[in-house]
Amino acid sequence: MFNAQYFRTFITLVETGSFTRTAQRLEMTQPGVSQHVRKLERYLGKSLIDRQGRRFVLTEAGRRAYDYALKLFAEHEQFRHSLDDESLDSGECRIASPGSVGLMFYPFILGQQQMHTGLTVSYSFAFNHEIVTDVLAGRHDLGIVTEAVRHPEIDCEAWHQESLCLVVPADFSGTGLADLMALGFIGYSDGVNRAGGMLRQNFPGEFRSMSHFPRQGFTNEVSMVLDAVARGLGFTVVSRLVLETSPWQRQVKELPLPNPVQETLYLISRRGMRMPRRYTRLLEAFREHRLHERYGHGEPSLGESGELGQGPLAQAREERAG
Structure with missing residues (x-):
């Protein structure tokens, strides 16, 4: 019988590399961890690890099971967050960006979280290619990158420009x-x-x-x-x-x-994903904040002049306007 907890235990085991640390993290006994792995192996009909004393290595089936488990739980989290996608002031925001963006955007989001206590933020600093990989894997709902992404499973739209x-x-x-x-x-x-x-x-x-x-x-x-x-x-x-x-x-x-030079920032998300409204609010508030600092009264920037793409965030803005 399918048991999600067995997959959760297996993910933790792979990430920690230790039965002892897995038991500590999950507040289980070490024999309990071993039992979960054996039951998962019986369910899948494959050996997932080769035990080498206190250490182990993943089999090919184990590597595939680990990748599947990550995707499984990422999709579960995405589904769970989507249930409250109409709320502007509550829910989790899972965002990744390069350090050049996050140095200011992350503190700004924390300020929003202080004002809206129902909001939680999971923010990762990463390089462009890592952000694309994590968005595809479902580890982040939204990525901010400095180069346009062309991928059949990614929606990408221009968002903001910085000097x-x-x-x-x-x-x-x-x-x-x-x-x-x-x-x-x-x-x-x-x-x-x-x-x-x-x-x-x-x-x-x-x-x-x-x-x-x-x-x-x-x-x-x-x-x-x-x-x-x-x-x-x-x-x-x-x-x-x-x-x-x-x-x-x-x-x-x-x-x-x-001759001033502008850098365009792009928003990426999984193709067809309906972005919760709280993301739209955060992104628009930050852009307005930057425009106010730059011009004092908010001159038009990329996106406000009609150049923004028709990705999920643009669609969410249209829904709000409607």
């Missing part, structure tokens, strides 16, 4: 490309692409490639990249969201450039 900033040490006195090249570049994940796009727009006659710039360092954590810039080690290009939330704001400065 990119070329950031240099506070005492930097240069103005041209040669000065930046002498300073050197501090990299991070996707930093080279952002810097290349900005320099190409502003120095079209001089810029050739980021490969010509000395690499002064790299970090995979975008929130830390301005620490290196503040120490005079190089320049970088980041979203304004990163600059405005950085503790090193006074030790760095934005280098004025004639």
Whole structure:
């Protein structure tokens, strides 16, 4: 007979790698964990693990059972959350974004949670490709990414734009490309692409490639990249969201450039998913907050001028308007 608890125990066992830790986490006995695994193996008619003393490795059937179990519980959670999709002030929001977005968006959502105690937030910081994988697997309802996603099982729509900033040490006195090249570049994940796009727009006659710039360092954590810039080690290009939330704001400065460059943020969700209204409210409130900070009275941005896609969030907005 199908028993969801057996699958839950098996997921925990794979994630902890230990019968003892699984028993502790699930508040079971260790023999109880072993019994659940054996019963699941009998139900499926396959061995799921090869025991090697106190350790074990997954069989091929075990790997497939684990993947199925993750999908099973993700779909269950999605179904459970969908039951209260009309509530604006309650329910769980499961969101993932790159650090460049989450540095400001996550604190904003926490502020909303303080005002609406029925709201809970599960927020993950991840790279674009990880977000796509997790949305497909049902681990997140909504992903925010910095590149458009084309996938048959993903709905993707443009949502919001943020300025990119070329950031240099506070005492930097240069103005041209040669000065930046002498300073050197501090990299991070996707930093080279952002810097290349900005320099190409502003120095079209001089810029050739980021490969010509000395690499002064790299970090995979975008929130830390301005620490290196503040120490005079190089320049970088980041979203304004990163600059405005950085503790090193006074030790760095934005280098004025004639041609501003905007980065478009995209919303992704599983194809055909009806997004609960609480997500729409959070996303619109954050965008309005950013527009107010930028313009004071909220000038139109991407999406408010009719360019927003017809994904699940656009549909939810239409339903609210109706």
